[in-house]
Amino acid sequence: MGERERLLLYCEQIRAGSQVMPLSLRCCLLLLVACLSGPAWAESRLLFAYGKHDGPPHAFMSERAPRELQGGILFDIGMEIGRRLEVRVGFVEVPRPRLPSWLEEGKVHAHCQLNPEWVDVPQQLLWSHELFSTADRFYLAGSRSENVHRHEDLKGMRLGAIRGYTYSEPLTRLVNSGAVQREDASSTQQLVQMLVRGRIEALLTDEIVADYLLSLQPYDIAGAPLEDARQGRFCAYSAKAPIPFERFNEVVRAMIDEGRVREIINQYR
Structure with missing residues (x-):
């Protein structure tokens, strides 16, 4: 009994x-x-961060005001974590530059699309098991993509990139020396439009995002053989979150081991 x-x-x-x-x-x-009554934190609300910089398929926004997160990889992962923890979840839009400080202060509790190397002081946050890995890849118009095998092949180009992102050391050196002119935008959708209109010669973005967008429109754009970097994606977690990090991370590990995270990602491919 x-x-x-x-x-x-x-x-x-x-x-x-x-x-x-x-x-x-x-x-x-x-x-x-x-x-x-269930877990001690059952009445808590776990707040997941997202931003315009994430873009589809990581984040789908409602079309009507007030615009809110209503779908995508980040939404599905957050909802699945909440279901397993038996806790309510919410989603808060956070500008990319403010994300680390909002997590540290507990204004939001988790963001599951980060890497410790992208944060100035990663020790201020708690980091989950690696959810998945993906590459930042270069995309160019037409057959020009076939000619980019090394970072040096980008010399003289205007390169579109996501505002606030830090990329590989070889690329950073080229940008700092002026050999590559970096043009920033807030989303991959904007970068694709800039490339189509000839404002840039190449763009750099997450291959999951780019491949999804290019599957929707018959743009003459292709990924180059060169990857800028392949890195893992983790949940950055606030020490001020209402749920113990150990329990949160247990749920993340179970989702990874069961293949649930991969299932979510594959829904958008």
Whole structure:
């Protein structure tokens, strides 16, 4: 017999007048409520961060105001974590430059599309197991993509990149020396439009995002053989979150081991 069944039986005995113990019905009911109420954090709300920089398929926004996150990889991962933790979840839009400080301050609790190398002081945050890995890849118009095998092949180009992102050391050197002119945008959608209109000669972005967008429109754009870097994606977690990090990370590990994270990603390919 489980704990809940024992408490129910005990309450019934008291209601029927059985003198099992000198305990009031009120105390019994309080014990029952405590037992049935679920985890200690069940009434908490776990806030996941997202931003315009994530873009589809990581983040899909509602079309009507107020624009809110309503789907995508980040949404699905957050909802699955919340379901397994038996806790309510919410999604908060955060500008990319403010994301680390908002996590540190507990204004948001998690963002599952980060890498410790992208944060100035990663020790201020807690980091989950690696959810998945993906590459930042170069995309060019037409057959020009076939000619980019090394970073030096980008010399003289205007390169579109996501605002606020730090890329590989070889690329950073080329940009700092002026050999490559970097043009920033807030999303991959904007970068694709800049490339189509000839404002840039190449763009650099997450291959999951680019491949999804290019599958929707017949643009004459292709990925180059060169990857800027292949890195893991993790959940950055706030030490001020309402749920213990150890429990959060257990759920993330289970989702990885069961193939659930990969299933979510594959839905958008």
